[in-house]
Each structure stands twice: as C-alpha cells, then as structure tokens.
Amino acid sequence: MEQLTIRTGTEYPVFIGEDVLKETGRVIEAMQPAVTSILLLVDSNVYELHKTNIHDHISFDALFILPAGEKAKSFSVYEEAIGAALEAGLDRHSLIIACGGGATGDLAGFTAATYMRGIRYIQVPTTILAHDSAVGGKTAINHPLGKNMTGCFHQPSAVLYDSMFLKTLPLREIRSGFAEVIKHALIADKEFLKEIMEEVKDLGSLNDDFLQYALKRGIQIKGEIVQKDEREQNIRAYLNFGHTYGHAVEAWSGFGKKLHGECVMIGMIYALHLSNKKTGLNMSMSDFISWVHSLGYDIHTDAPFADLLALMKKDKKNLNREIRFVLLESIGNPVIMNAAPDELNNIHDTLKREGEIL
Ligand SMILES: NC(=O)c1ccc[n+]([C@@H]2O[C@H](COP(=O)([O-])OP(=O)(O)OC[C@H]3O[C@@H](n4cnc5c(N)ncnc54)[C@H](O)[C@@H]3O)[C@@H](O)[C@H]2O)c1
Numbered sequence: 001m002e003q004l005t006i007r008t009g010t011e012y013p014v015f016i017g018e019d020v021l022k023e024t025g026r027v028i029e030a031m032q033p034a035v036t037s038i039l040l041l042v043d044s045n046v047y048e049l050h051k052t053n054i055h056d057h058i059s060f061d062a063l064f065i066l067p068a069g070e071k072a073k074s075f076s077v078y079e080e081a082i083g084a085a086l087e088a089g090l091d092r093h094s095l096i097i098a099c100g101g102g103a104t105g106d107l108a109g110f111t112a113a114t115y116m117r118g119i120r121y122i123q124v125p126t127t128i129l130a131h132d133s134a135v136g137g138k139t140a141i142n143h144p145l146g147k148n149m150t151g152c153f154h155q156p157s158a159v160l161y162d163s164m165f166l167k168t169l170p171l172r173e174i175r176s177g178f179a180e181v182i183k184h185a186l187i188a189d190k191e192f193l194k195e196i197m198e199e200v201k202d203l204g205s206l207n208d209d210f211l212q213y214a215l216k217r218g219i220q221i222k223g224e225i226v227q228k229d230e231r232e233q234n235i236r237a238y239l240n241f242g243h244t245y246g247h248a249v250e251a252w253s254g255f256g257k258k259l260h261g262e263c264v265m266i267g268m269i270y271a272l273h274l275s276n277k278k279t280g281l282n283m284s285m286s287d288f289i290s291w292v293h294s295l296g297y298d299i300h301t302d303a304p305f306a307d308l309l310a311l312m313k314k315d316k317k318n319l320n321r322e323i324r325f326v327l328l329e330s331i332g333n334p335v336i337m338n339a340a341p342d343e344l345n346n347i348h349d350t351l352k353r354e355g356e357i358l
C-alpha cells in the first residue's frame, strides 16, 4: 500500500494498493471532529460483487444502493440520496462513504456537499477511471442539456483505492478508465506516455504492477494540477483535455450509452487533430491512432456536427460565448485556445472524410 497526500484548501490522504479497504476504520476513527454516523452509498454492481469485503471492512449505520453507473448522476437519484441521509438521521458531523466508480463518487460527493450545506465524505473508488474522479473534489450530476451541469467543488476527507476491486471490472470499463490514464500522460508527461505505449498492448491482460504504477502516476499528475488551481480558474482546465468534444458526444449519445472514457478518447483524438492545425503540435498521429485502435477503442460517433456544436456551446470552460479548447503545443504542454465553429467544423469534416476516426 502506498500513500499520497493532496493539499488543496484541505489536506487529505490517498491510499492506493492492496488491502487498502482494511484501513477504513482507522481512517474514520482519526477524523476530527469525531464522526457521528455513516451512510454508505454504493453502486449496485459493486455491492453484488464485493458484498463480503464491504461488510467486513466498512462499518456503516445506513446503506443506500445506487443504480449502476451513469444513471446515478440524475436529479431523481440525488433526491433519493438526500432522502436516505435524512431518514438515517445524518447530522453535520456525519460521513458519507462513496463506494463505486466515478458516477457513484460524483453523486455521493454532490450529496455530501449539499446535505445540510455540506458534510464530509470518503471516496472508495472501484474502477480504473476513478483514479481520476476520486481525487480533486469535482462533484456533479447531469442535465439532459449537458454533462455535470449541476455540481460543486467539495474535497473528500480521504481516498481509499483498493486494487482488489479492479479484478472484477469488465474489459469495456477497463478500456474506458484507461483513457483518463492516457489523458494524464498526454497533458503532463511525455516519458509516461512512451512507457504506456510500450508496455500496454492488451488492456485485457494488464500487468498488475504496471497498472498500480500508472494509476499512481495519474493521481500524482492530477494532484499537482489541482493543488495549484483547485477551482478551475486557469490550469485545472488542462484536466479537461478531450472533454469538450468528448462530453458533447457523451451527452448526444444519451448518458451511459457511450462510456465517459470512450467519449474522452474520441475527444482527445479530435483535440490532437485540432492541435496539429492550431498550435503546430508535431506528433505522429498515425502511430498513436493505430495503438489506440489496437487497444480496441471504438472511435466512432454518428453525431452530426450541428448537434455537437450546440452542446459544445454550453461547455463549462467557455467564456463570453467563445468555445475554449484544451490543446497541446507538444506532449506534456497544454494550452487553452478559443476555437471558432468553422474551424471545429473543418476538423470534424476532415476526420469524417478521411474515415480515419469519426
Ligand atoms: N469528478 C471527477 O473529477 C471526474 C473525473 C473523471 C470522470 N468523472 C465521471 O466519472 C463517471 C465515470 O466513472 P466510471 O468510468 O468509474 O464509471 P461508473 O461509475 O459509471 O461505473 C461504470 C460501470 O462499472 C461498474 N463497476 C464499478 N466498479 C466495478 C467493479 N469493481 N467491478 C465490476 N463492475 C464495476 C458499475 O456498476 C458501472 O456499471 C462519469 O460520470 C464521469 O463524468 C468524474
């Protein structure tokens, strides 16, 4: 087990590796002021698959089982979660534990952030993708008009990332989650990207040690950015690389139909092409894209550009009605630039015409 520390407005530990779940009791006992009661919010699939371990290592006063995956990030489930907290009698010194993937973490974090104007929560991430979502304190639910449109920044009190959970992940979820690992490499660390591209040839047989290393490196990269800009006033937007076009595809497809990481991969390829045009990024796209294809990513959407544009016009990064994209000047060097609808349309058309990706 390894420990990282995230220092934002508050400071919290991230435990990562084997047997981390066993630390839950110790972590909660150390919290000040003392925790009065605990509500566990858990993804339904995770609860079915890991019930014994969850009951053995997490003690809680009330349990609320969430619909699996993205369905949890809705206004109706949010209302139910607040209801569960009220029925359980949670007070201002109570604790919510989020056990599941990014959807569970985002919903549980938002519930904790808003229940009685804010109580503490702990993240127990169970997916590869959640190396990203469990750290940094972005919480949210979706709106049909856009992804994560209602939410706030609320840092967890601790993150307990036990590798045992990852053993039951379906390949499609491994692939989705790994897109965010690749994102962290692209925005911050050229050597890390090289290592990943050399090491990872088959996402169905990832080496355990390499995976732990890659998740830890991803968390470090995210942590370094979030510590400098907790509330996305400037450089935190780099973590949104691939998300402008990606979130539009995700919303257009109907939340949960295409997975978040699948859409981020589409969005990253789009953003790399846009970077080639706008920043002069000098990157061999064909090597990268053939590696991405070999890992089984389906880089295809039927979404018409006009629909995606309407969604991108609502992106949270936009200012003064200008669409702002995170682009790369080189691997590891992101930059934020305005992008006009015409140039975005050109990239979309070119990629379609070449049949290369979209
Ligand atoms: N807050 C942030 O900073 C942040 C960062 C990245 C992504 N996100 C959000 O995270 C969400 C995606 O998260 P995700 O990819 O973890 O997906 P998820 O939470 O939707 O879970 C994906 C699927 O995997 C199942 N699952 C979870 N853990 C499992 C396990 N250990 N074994 C077997 N099945 C398991 C779930 O039941 C679900 O069906 C999106 O809503 C995205 O917007 C948030």
Ligand SMILES: O=C(O)C(=O)C[C@@H](O)[C@H](O)[C@H](O)COP(=O)(O)O
Residues within 6 Å of the ligand: 132, 136, 138, 140, 147, 148, 180, 232, 236, 237, 239, 240, 243, 316
């Ligand atoms: O932590 C961040 O900041 C990110 O942008 C990480 C993203 O991977 C994540 O999907 C996040 O939820 C997107 O945030 P949003 O502000 O675009 O909704």
Ligand SMILES: [Zn+2]
Residues within 6 Å of the ligand: 132, 180, 243, 260, 264
């Ligand atoms: Zn993301």
